[in-house]
Amino acid sequence: MSCTTLFEQVLDPDHRADPYPLFAQLRRQPVCRQADGTYVVSTHAEIARLVADPRISSEDLPDPQKFRWTGHPVTDLLVRPIRAEIRRRHQPFIFRDPPDHDRLRGLVMRAFSPERVRGMREETRQLTDELIDAFAEKSRIDLVDDFSYPLPVTVICKLLGVPPEDEPQFQGWATQLSTALEPNQRSDEATQAKNEQCFTEISAFLRDLIAKKRKAPGDDILSDLATGGDGAEDEPERMNDFDLIATAVLLLVAGHETTVNLITNSVLTLLRRPEHWERLARAPEIAPRLIEEMLRFEPPVQYRTRLAVADIPIQGVTIPKGAPVVLLLASGNRDPARFTDPDRFDPDRPDNRHLGFGGGLHYCVGAPLARIEAEVALVALARRLRNPRLVADPPPYRPGASLRGPRHLCLDLDGVTGA
Amino acid sequence: MSAPLRGAPETILIVGASLAGLAAAHALRAQGYAGALTLVGDEPHLPYDRPPLSKQVLRGQFCDDTTLPRHPDLRAAFRLGTPAQSLDLDARAVTLADGARLRYDRLLIATGTRARPWPNPDEAGLADVFTLRSRDDAARLSARLRAGPRRVILVGGGFIGFEVASTCRDLDIPVTVLVREGAPLSAALGPRLGGWVGGIAREQGVDLRLGAEIERMEAPGGRLAAVLLKDGARIEADVLVAAIGTVRNVAWLDGAGLAADDGGVTCDGYGRVLRANGDIVAEVFAAGDVARWPNPHQDERLVAVEHWGNAQAQARTAARNMLAGPAAGLIRHDHLPDFWSQQFGRTIKLVGLADGADSLAIVHGSLAEGRFVALYGREGRTVAAASVDSARWLPAYAAAIRERAPFPPFEGAVDQPRIRIEEP
Numbered sequence: 001m002s003c004t005t006l007f008e009q010v011l012d013p014d015h016r017a018d019p020y021p022l023f024a025q026l027r028r029q030p031v032c033r034q035a036d037g038t039y040v041v042s043t044h045a046e047i048a049r050l051v052a053d054p055r056i057s058s059e060d061l062p063d064p065q066k067f068r069w070t071g072h073p074v075t076d077l078l079v080r081p082i083r084a085e086i087r088r089r090h091q092p093f094i095f096r097d098p099p100d101h102d103r104l105r106g107l108v109m110r111a112f113s114p115e116r117v118r119g120m121r122e123e124t125r126q127l128t129d130e131l132i133d134a135f136a137e138k139s140r141i142d143l144v145d146d147f148s149y150p151l152p153v154t155v156i157c158k159l160l161g162v163p164p165e166d167e168p169q170f171q172g173w174a175t176q177l178s179t180a181l182e183p184n185q186r187s188d189e190a191t192q193a194k195n196e197q198c199f200t201e202i203s204a205f206l207r208d209l210i211a212k213k214r215k216a217p218g219d220d221i222l223s224d225l226a227t228g229g230d231g232a233e234d235e236p237e238r239m240n241d242f243d244l245i246a247t248a249v250l251l252l253v254a255g256h257e258t259t260v261n262l263i264t265n266s267v268l269t270l271l272r273r274p275e276h277w278e279r280l281a282r283a284p285e286i287a288p289r290l291i292e293e294m295l296r297f298e299p300p301v302q303y304r305t306r307l308a309v310a311d312i313p314i315q316g317v318t319i320p321k322g323a324p325v326v327l328l329l330a331s332g333n334r335d336p337a338r339f340t341d342p343d344r345f346d347p348d349r350p351d352n353r354h355l356g357f358g359g360g361l362h363y364c365v366g367a368p369l370a371r372i373e374a375e376v377a378l379v380a381l382a383r384r385l386r387n388p389r390l391v392a393d394p395p396p397y398r399p400g401a402s403l404r405g406p407r408h409l410c411l412d413l414d415g416v417t418g419a
Numbered sequence: 420m421s422a423p424l425r426g427a428p429e430t431i432l433i434v435g436a437s438l439a440g441l442a443a444a445h446a447l448r449a450q451g452y453a454g455a456l457t458l459v460g461d462e463p464h465l466p467y468d469r470p471p472l473s474k475q476v477l478r479g480q481f482c483d484d485t486t487l488p489r490h491p492d493l494r495a496a497f498r499l500g501t502p503a504q505s506l507d508l509d510a511r512a513v514t515l516a517d518g519a520r521l522r523y524d525r526l527l528i529a530t531g532t533r534a535r536p537w538p539n540p541d542e543a544g545l546a547d548v549f550t551l552r553s554r555d556d557a558a559r560l561s562a563r564l565r566a567g568p569r570r571v572i573l574v575g576g577g578f579i580g581f582e583v584a585s586t587c588r589d590l591d592i593p594v595t596v597l598v599r600e601g602a603p604l605s606a607a608l609g610p611r612l613g614g615w616v617g618g619i620a621r622e623q624g625v626d627l628r629l630g631a632e633i634e635r636m637e638a639p640g641g642r643l644a645a646v647l648l649k650d651g652a653r654i655e656a657d658v659l660v661a662a663i664g665t666v667r668n669v670a671w672l673d674g675a676g677l678a679a680d681d682g683g684v685t686c687d688g689y690g691r692v693l694r695a696n697g698d699i700v701a702e703v704f705a706a707g708d709v710a711r712w713p714n715p716h717q718d719e720r721l722v723a724v725e726h727w728g729n730a731q732a733q734a735r736t737a738a739r740n741m742l743a744g745p746a747a748g749l750i751r752h753d754h755l756p757d758f759w760s761q762q763f764g765r766t767i768k769l770v771g772l773a774d775g776a777d778s779l780a781i782v783h784g785s786l787a788e789g790r791f792v793a794l795y796g797r798e799g800r801t802v803a804a805a806s807v808d809s810a811r812w813l814p815a816y817a818a819a820i821r822e823r824a825p826f827p828p829f830e831g832a833v834d835q836p837r838i839r840i841e842e843p
Contacts, residue, residue: 052813052814055829311829361811
């Protein structure tokens with residue numbers, strides 16, 4: 001079969017539960033042009049090469065929403081075009097190239113310090129235990145709604161400095177805005193309209209919050225970004241409000257949806273292989289390696305999109321200037337040329353340089369936080385859930401093909417053990 | 420051609436116990452070689468890493484012991500502090516300075532280089548005149564720098580000299596750098612970028628003098644007091660570091676009949692050494708700073724590449740080819756030269772070889788920002804790429820150099836200014 005329609009099948013929800021056989025077919029032609037002109041890159045070496053290639057741009061967002069008259073001249077001719085232009089110029093750094101990307105990311109990295117991330121471990125542990133305590137009286141839980149969703153949103157809100165009473169609202173916004181990171185949803189018009197509405201709301205909220213942080217800074221990322229952190233008096237070291245809002249939204253969304261998937265995919269994978277679930281309960285010290293293997297085996301972000309800004313000859317193909325490019329990270333992670341026996345889940349795998357957090361200059365900023373959250377969550381679940389059983393396998397999936405994960409993961413339990 | 424090799428080797432000897440020698444030993448074991456393995460070293464130390472010697476070690480920061488990690492299953496005998504003295508190709512034996520005679524089935528020559536000594540032996544013998552190559556050199560110089568000299572003079576416009584000058588500035592020691600050429604670092608980077616680095620050094624307080632040569636040193640009572648330059652200038656200083664290049668350690672091969680001279684030991688593309696008459700010696704290989712081989716990225720020109728990365732890559736290729744039976748094909752050493760240097764708060768990286776380049780283009784960033792990628796072209800092809808504090812795109816340019824892509828290989832890339840072609 002020709003590979004030119006394979007990616008369409010990857011996007012098809014029917015293949016959400018197990019896209020990996022499609023990836024194996026795609027890898028026969030490491031860089032494959034699809035019928036719509038998109039180039040799909042599916043092998044480890046080629047993905048690793050392209051994330052370090054200056055002919056690949058991250059500024060690949062679709063054109064803003066099509067213009068529709070509202071009948072109000074001020075809105076149509078002034079407010080909306082200006083707002084659209086601001087949005088365009090102040091995309092979050094995941095959608096920007098150097099040098100802007102580097103400046104914004106550098107500021108975020110400073111605020112997202114190793115000490116601050118490490119400091120979240122104890123907090124994460126407490127939250128995890130509280131969430132699991134609530135399962136005590138239940139014989140069936142939905143891991144997604146009852147655990148995987150609330151945990152990371154609380155952690156990221158805490159890190160950002162969002163007051164606890166606003167968390168539920170944030171969770172709603174995060175869910176909606178995650179579609180902006182989802183290439184197969186973000187160009188859909190209804191989604192765009194909803195996102196715009198949602199972005200307007202969250203922007204207003206954040207603008208107020210940022211003003212409060214400037215007056216009374218706390219020990220949180222938003223305060224650091226808003227004030228320039230410790231002793232940074234120089235003006236260019238601070239983000240302007242547009243970039244700050246875009247960054248905060250990015251951290252909220254990227255720090256949330258991905259971790260939900262990592263935890264849920266992990267539990268699903270382990271319950272399909274009970275020996276690993278039991279091993280984790282017995283020997284929690286294997287958690288870090290197990291999570292690395294999980295990031296290879298079922299990465300929460302399956303692919304990222306880019307734009308070729310010049311012709312790129314690679315593997316006997318030339319990706320032409322202007323072509324959309326899909327870097328199929330999850331396929332690179334199953335590339336037999338890079339990983340021995342790639343379809344086997346093996347936490348003891350040596351030299352596991354997976355693409356689960358991407359690569360190159362856009363390598364996941366939140367990787368250390370995700371590792372802590374997943375480790376704490378999985379160890380606690382494996383230890384405390386009594387005899388968990390999958391109710392449906394495969395479970396129902398959310399629509400996203402890139403941010404791929406179960407919508408629900410119902411488990412039957414015989415209760416929980418104490419923390 | 421010498422007779423084809425029969426049988427698997429049972430005794431492998433590596434002369435040179437530094438980066439290349441150790442890398443070869445590791446590679447041999449990793450490929451399942453189970454026979455006897457001996458490394459001979461002229462220094463009394465186990466293999467250690469040299470790049471930190473001009474930086475962290477000299478600054479007195481951590482790692483004054485830069486011993487390289489050895490695999491617990493290396494099972495190698497180290498003959499340290501006993502330099503090899505001669506090689507007998509017919510008997511397949513190496514004689515050491517202590518008279519020991521070591522037989523081999525396969526030999527790797529990895530004796531590297533030493534610092535070129537200051538040409539005037541009386542001046543070279545002064546306690547205040549230093550060179551920097553070994554760990555002991557670094558320890559001596561480091562102690563001297565920490566004693567707070569009035570001024571250090573560095574002779575030589577290469578990377579080692581500039582790294583030492585940078586370290587002196589970190590330690591707040593006044594430093595003068597004397598460069599014979601019109602720009603520093605010009606052998607590796609060309610005068611344009613070399614001159615730019617020189618400007619950075621000056622900004623950070625280095626007294627950089629170009630076209631400067633020493634007439635003589637003033638050392639009343641055996642202690643350095645000043646140097647007189649050929650242009651008549653006099654500079655007072657109490658420490659002088661001669662960083663004027665290296666000499667290849669080939670003296671022990673005199674009389675062995677190999678094609679070896681000051682330019683190195685000549686090998687074929689597979690790392691096998693050649694006799695003076697051009698015949699291949701199938702069981703003797705060379706790797707690292709001492710080896711000179713036809714470089715596929717330099718039109719098969721014979722070059723020796725004195726880089727950390729090359730030493731290891733070449734050693735691994737040699738190890739692989741040492742174990743290859745008559746049926747298995749040999750692999751060519753086609754490593755693209757690359758190196759890095761840290762100085763004056765910046766990281767400089769280079770891939771490819773820029774000497775002989777006829778054009779230069781800044782393809783990312785700018786000299787003014789102090790963050791850039793520069794490409795070198797020769798006869799319309801891309802031959803090298805240098806980066807300052809922006810190495811992220813180098814892999815793409817390394818691929819372009821390997822592919823002998825046009826110069827410049829592409830335009831309109833991310834973070835790319837309009838490309839203007841200049842003189843290197």
